[in-house]
């Protein structure tokens with residue numbers, strides 16, 4: 650299997666930097682699919698995968714929205730992951746894990762190792778508990794050609810509460826990224842980029858530029874574009890000029906492409922499909938234009 654970094658880079662190169670979030674928010678699954686039930690969530694998620702095909706190369710399902718439906722929700726997630734794999738999409742699982750090493754091994758078995766019940770290409774990790782909690786994920790990523798996505802500077806308003814606090818003269822998020830340097834090296838692909846991805850919110854373009862200086866080769870996952878208010882230029886602030894294009898990761902959007910105008914009111918599947926595929930295509934075109942051709 651090729652390295653995760655190469656698969657992600659190739660997908661973004663082919664389709665553009667958009668990563669489509671799969672976030673079945675409470676109460677927002679149209680009645681067309683059966684509403685906000687495990688079956689409705691599954692049908693909606695499968696339709697989202699169909700809508701992404703040929704328009705973007707990467708998806709990011711948010712585990713919480715499936716977990717809230719118990720085991721039936723997790724069954725829906727599994728089926729959506731299988732469909733995404735069959736469609737050749739790169740899957741970033743947004744579950745924000747992070748625990749002592751021995752427990753982290755459990756998350757590795759759930760998401761990253763061969764035969765994992767929730768197969769994905771990479772998993773989001775909260776680094777708060779320390780490097781030893783990230784290590785099992787990185788070791789598994791090396792072994793199975795997967796990626797590890799570490800929260801660095803998140804997109805939410807409270808990201809400054811802890812992440813921007815000074816630690817020995819620099820913000821904590823910078824110290825975290827400095828400490829990750831050896832792991833960034835270990836997950837480098839043939840493309841030269843690393844599958845030790847960093848989350849840097851589109852809402853903090855200055856911080857993204859700083860992170861790019863500290864980790865020139867780490868691929869970025871950039872949430873906050875769309876529903877959280879950031880535009881394409883802000884989302885690409887931490888990307889690097891390569892030839893005539895900005896490259897260096899993916900920009901995720903969930904609500905803006907999951908529930909665009911016209912999709913909730915659609916009374917046919919075709920009507921829903923048109924609203925959603927247009928929103929995905931428009932977001933992709935916006936990002937591609939901002940990245941340069």
Ligand SMILES: O=C(O)c1cc(=O)[nH]c(=O)n1[C@@H]1O[C@H](COP(=O)(O)O)[C@@H](O)[C@H]1O
Pocket residue numbers: 670672711743773802803804805848849850872873874875876877901902903904905
């Ligand atoms: O790890 C993430 O994906 C993430 C990190 C972050 O800093 N901010 C953030 O919004 N996210 C996720 O990205 C998605 C953003 O959704 P929208 O605001 O609807 O585009 C949600 O699934 C969040 O959980």
